[in-house]
Amino acid sequence: MSELPNGISEDGPSPFARRVLDIIDRIPAGRVMTYGLIATIVDAHPRQVGQVMTHWADETHWHRVVYANGTPATCHGNNALVLLRGEGTPMRDGRVDLVHALWNG
Template sequence: MREPVDPADVDEAVFDVVERIPPGRVSTYGAVGRLVGVGPRRVARALSSGGGAVPWYRVLRADGTCAEPVRVRQLALLSAEGVPARDGRVDLSAVGWP
């Protein structure tokens, strides 16, 4: 039987991975989740509830788009780091991490 995982530990693991995404690069909720061992929705929940101290804006949907509530701010922050976006979509094959 597996030991229950403390949600705060999952959040910290997500934050640790997101902090490793280099400036000018992006990752996806799914890629971060695979590194941590959780699903993409759990990554999104961690970032939305307490990810303000990490570069949350470097994490995108699997199709390279931003979550609607933060889309304008996220695209502006990514643009400031030199991440190109076309029609609100980032080319993950060009700037994806890892």
């Protein structure tokens, strides 16, 4: 498998990307993690987590990863907010209420 920068691979998720995706797969419905929290767990930068998400989001529950201020991702036609609400994720003013919804893995 030929690995490109930031854990992206031409042949499928690299070991780094797989670690990120595995963490996201474990986030329960109605809960979220931030890019920064995932980055801390995998010893990376939040932007590296974002790059994995850009390439492999369809492989996981992408909508359960939010920015540090609780703002959902705006990709996929801004559907994250709808999906999060559908799962009963605590929200406040269009953002995830991190006090009640943050999952630490």
